[in-house]
Amino acid sequence: MHSTLEMIISIFERAALLLIILFFLTKIKGFKEILQKENHSVRELSVLTVVFCSFAIFGTYSGIEVEGSLVNIRTVAIFSGGILFGPWVGIITGIVSGLHRYLIDIDGITSLPCLITSVTAGFASGFINRKVKKHRWWYIGIGAGILSQTLTMLLIIALGEPRSQGISIVEQIAVPMMIGEISIGLLILLVHNIEGEKKQIAAAQAKLALDIANKTLPYFRSITPASLQRICQIIKEEIDADAVAITDTKTVVAYYGLGAERYQDTSSIVSEMTKQAINSGQIVIRNEVDDHHLPQMHCLLIVPFQEGDEVTGALKIYYEKENRITDSLQTLGIGLAQIISNLMEISRIEQIKETANKAELKALQSKINPHFLFNSLNAIASTTRRDPNRARELIHNLSGYLRYNLELHDEMIAIEEELKQVRDYVEIEKSRFGDKLQIIYDIDPVQIKVPSLLLQPLVENAIHHGVRKRKWQGAVYLSVKAREKDIRISIRDTGVGIDPEIVEKLYKDEASVKNIGLANVHQRVRLIYGKGLTINRLDPGTEIYFDIPVKEGK
């Protein structure tokens, strides 16, 4: 004769045993993956069915006998199997374990009720699996278990012969059996935890991939072997690999980590394995390599990356130790390869654009106006007779001007260099227009760099579209003024005044070819200093200025 408390404890002991077995099963890699999956193959379902049938039959055998009945945890196994893995597992487990219970003791007083409730439990568990939301499984499972035990008890009373014995049995076993059903909840939660663990790993990996993307982003701006190597270094450190490499379709373009000395020469040919990955577009995983040309590496993952449909290279991850390429690393590798190929593609497009812009700009900036050149030479020819010394100076001015235009220079140049070119230019123009043209400089001694070939077009504009259009004398004022927070460069003339339509179009970036010089200056100033030219119509004339911000402490 067992007390109720003893029976409750024993039933939990058995349930605990199931939990322990299940827990150990989760430590088996293959089985854990089955538990973590959402959809299962027939084979996997068969494995699960066998496991839960064993649990249920174990439940029957480990039952505590009470007047010919068994206090057991069979339905715990049926319910948890069915709820967790669906009707097939639940129903088969229910039928098999129910029949088993019936057949081992056909004449037993509770055998038939047990068969009926086992099969019912199988169907009920499948129903819960299909119709109830996952997060509610555990307590719905407990409830359903208790209900099924209630059904068992009613059946024992209804079918048990003699009835008095049935009632006696129910009195003793009802409470422990029902309380024992709590274990269904525990089993379900255990498996849910394993699934949660998988989600956490996935989340951690997504975060890692994002971190790597963030850290490597700056190096994709301009792709060079050095920047690619830095990218490899970041990946290596983040994923704790022994080496990381990036290849194009033929050569290893960057390598960082163990064995790097072999790749000092940047034109190393890719390995056969990489070729295979690039040619097939498929990932290559080798967990036990002993034939690689890096003898210390025993484990490698090669993920080819694509731009459009074309494989353009591969990301390679190396480990010294064997069996380091796990499923999660593989997923991460694919993600990283995708990020790398996307960023490389974007960077390439940007670079092409930039180069095109630069070339276009350069051509535009340094284009020498043929009118200016031939008119200058004509003026010099004339001056030669009147004043050979002046002519000589003018030739120097013209040479200086041409040299500045023709020689390639950096985008930014010291302002005195730029002003020297303006002076050369102005001297020549003065020789052409004589007294008609006056240039007044008001230059503060500032030490700054300015975009090259910026001032001369503005002065040219002031002379030819301002002063020259008027019959009488005109002046151009060029000033560089150091102000509190910036330096203002202004070009003012007393000419005809700019057409407001031109200004409007310029501000809208719709300038016509005729005003392309001015538009080009406007765009460059805006690009470099954030704000373009400010153009004011004066009476008479035009004022054009822009401000160069000066950094604190300079």
Place this chain on the structure above:
Amino acid sequence: MTLRAIIAEDELPAQEELQYLIDTYSSIEVTDRFDDGLDVLKYFQENTTDVLFLDINLPSLDGMMLAGSLAQFKHKPIIVFTTAYKEHAAKAFELEAFDYILKPYRKHRQILIE
């Protein structure tokens, strides 16, 4: 009979250079020099001359427009465009220019006029 000419050019050294070449290598007599297109048009309203050396870039009224206006005149001068760059030359011929000369000036062009 000596041909008479005027020069329309807004650059003083260019005016002088052209006058020098005309004086030195031809028998054309330069009677006036102008640096503004409108002044040239006014001149032709009251006077006439044989040859007009016409720069294309002129204040007030540019060379092309001036030549177009002069085409309506009864006594048209022979127009010789003076330009630094050939791109204007084709258009100049549409306006029945007699010739054009490129800057910097060279003497052989002037000989053609004689």
